[in-house]
Amino acid sequence: MAMPATLRALHNLLHSKKVAAAAAMAVRLLLALMVFVFCLAEVSSDLKIDTGALHGGQLVVRAGNRRLMQDIDCGGLCNQRCSLHSRPNVCTRACGTCCVRCKCVPPGTSGNREVCGTCYTDMTTHGNKTKCP
Incomplete structure (x- = not known):
């Protein structure tokens, strides 16, 4: 049985x-997927975690949002850092200030200041000497 021409035209139009x-739906879905992948790439590139700087249970987070930084035990880490210093009380006080501001204490009893970044290395006293031990 043959379809009339108008019915066939209507069928083709609907099809x-x-x-x-x-x-159109496939294009929208593809566009949404591309936007999602782009946003995911942006978010993952914003936060850089320095895995080589893990010491004493401390996680050093560089750049990104400061709220993502973990709270660290400044007192315990500074006591360990200043244990061999010639003036441990002065060292511990300065280290505590630097730890609270920079959320970082370098590993070991001396050196390694660059691990904590410019916040730690560039902080100075009123006499323009380096503050953080």
């Missing part, structure tokens, strides 16, 4: 609209 709608 082409369904295909066009499906194609």
Whole structure:
């Protein structure tokens, strides 16, 4: 049984609209997926964690949002850092100030200041001497 021409034209029109709608939906889905991947790449590149700087249970986070930094035990880490210093009380006080401001204490009893970044290395006293031990 043959379809009349008008019915066939209507059928073809409906079929082409369904295909066009499906194609439009596929394009929207692809665009949404691309935006999601772009946002994910941006977020993952914002935060850089220095895995080589783990010491004493401390996580050093560079750049990114400061709220993501972990709270650290400044007292315990500074006592360990200043244990061999010639003036441990002065060292511990200065270290505590630097730890609170920079959220970092370098590993070991001396040196390694660059591990904590410019916040720790560039802090100076009123006499323009380096503050952080």
